[in-house]
Amino acid sequence: MKKAYVLGLAWILCFGFTPLAEAGGTGTSGAQILQQQNGARPAGLGGAYAACSRDVYAVNVNPAGVHNLDKIGIMLMHAAGFEGLSTEYLVGMVPLPGLGVLGGQFLYRGQPAIDNAVAGEATVNCKEMVYGLTFARPLPGGFSLGLSAKLLSIELGPVDATALSLDMGAQYQWQENLSLGLALRNLGTPVMFRSEEDPLPFTAVVGAAFTPYDSGPHRLLTVMDVDYLAPEENVSLRLGGEYWFRRMLALRLGYVHSAQKTVRGLSLGVGFRFKAGDHVDLALDYTLLPQFWEDEDFETENLFTLSVSF
Numbered sequence: 530m531k532k533a534y535v536l537g538l539a540w541i542l543c544f545g546f547t548p549l550a551e552a553g554g555t556g557t558s559g560a561q562i563l564q565q566q567n568g569a570r571p572a573g574l575g576g577a578y579a580a581c582s583r584d585v586y587a588v589n590v591n592p593a594g595v596h597n598l599d600k601i602g603i604m605l606m607h608a609a610g611f612e613g614l615s616t617e618y619l620v621g622m623v624p625l626p627g628l629g630v631l632g633g634q635f636l637y638r639g640q641p642a643i644d645n646a647v648a649g650e651a652t653v654n655c656k657e658m659v660y661g662l663t664f665a666r667p668l669p670g671g672f673s674l675g676l677s678a679k680l681l682s683i684e685l686g687p688v689d690a691t692a693l694s695l696d697m698g699a700q701y702q703w704q705e706n707l708s709l710g711l712a713l714r715n716l717g718t719p720v721m722f723r724s725e726e727d728p729l730p731f732t733a734v735v736g737a738a739f740t741p742y743d744s745g746p747h748r749l750l751t752v753m754d755v756d757y758l759a760p761e762e763n764v765s766l767r768l769g770g771e772y773w774f775r776r777m778l779a780l781r782l783g784y785v786h787s788a789q790k791t792v793r794g795l796s797l798g799v800g801f802r803f804k805a806g807d808h809v810d811l812a813l814d815y816t817l818l819p820q821f822w823e824d825e826d827f828e829t830e831n832l833f834t835l836s837v838s839f
Contacts, residue, residue, distance in 0.1 A: 557727060558729060559690075559722075559726075563715050563730055564715075568814075572816040577767035577783065579710035579712050579734045588622070591700065591710050593700045593710070601622065604618070605835045607832075614639070617638075620634045622663070630665045631664050637659075653685075655684070657682070662678050663676070674697075675699075679695070690721055697712065699711045710737070710738070715729040715730050715731050732758050733759070746776075748772070751770050753768050754767040765786065777802050795819065800815075801814075811836070813834070
């Protein structure tokens with residue numbers, strides 16, 4: 530009984546309010562780490578990033594968004610969450626002249642081991658890891674395509690699980706200040722725990738990014754995504770706005786609301802851009818990300834991201 534309680538607590542802390550695999554079924558999905566907002570800039574915009582490009586942040590939302598990188602890009606993220614839960618994220622992208630952009634990513638989420646010595650049980654470890662490869666390529670006419678292949682590994686006490694997934698995306702530069710995006714995320718094999726399995730959180734996303742003002746030192750970006758999480762049959766609306774001053778300081782505001790109210794709330798972010806030499810660009814971003822669960826304040830995350838391009 531105590532062992533089941535500890536495993537259940539570990540699941541909630543590490544993977545969210547998704548039922549245990551032993552209680553899985555219609556309307557639930559596993560691998561919640563694949564739904565996580567990674568990168569402080571996208572999170573600060575409410576996760577509305579399907580139509581955004583020109584930085585490594587896009588790979589987690591729409592792999593086509595990295596198609597126009599012209600420098601090597603590296604991103605490091607740390608997110609501190611509830612009860613010691615932490616997330617670490619590393620992305621690297623390399624432009625291949627005449628071919629496209631190739632890169633990889635590593636995502637880790639876990640919490641401190643749970644000591645179950647009082648019950649006479651072994652320490653419970655709870656962690657998730659994602660390894661991924663991404664390729665994106667620009668096409669004539671303002672189109673671009675991207676593909677990511679990912680391997681998911683989960684450890685929950687004595688139980689392990691793995692799964693394979695694909696992300697596919699496309700973007701279209703309709704006008705100079707308006708782009709559209711489409712992404713299909715988490716197509717792949719179910720997450721198998723012993724004899725039970727949960728489907729991956731397959732999500733279809735459409736989005737738009739519009740720059741209504743860009744003059745002198747001021748630039749304003751507005752974004753909107755609508756995504757559909759198939760296993761839960763849940764639709765979410767994501768909105769965001771970003772103001773830039775002299776391409777050095779950014780202020781961000783985002784909002785997300787889901788039809789089932791499983792995810793909702795505001796996000797606030799700030800970003801800094803500066804040069805370290807003639808060919809090295811640095812970016813530091815921070816986002817305060819409150820998370821709500823059925824009208825109750827459940828969790829607040831602090832996301833810090835450092836990215837370098839050279």
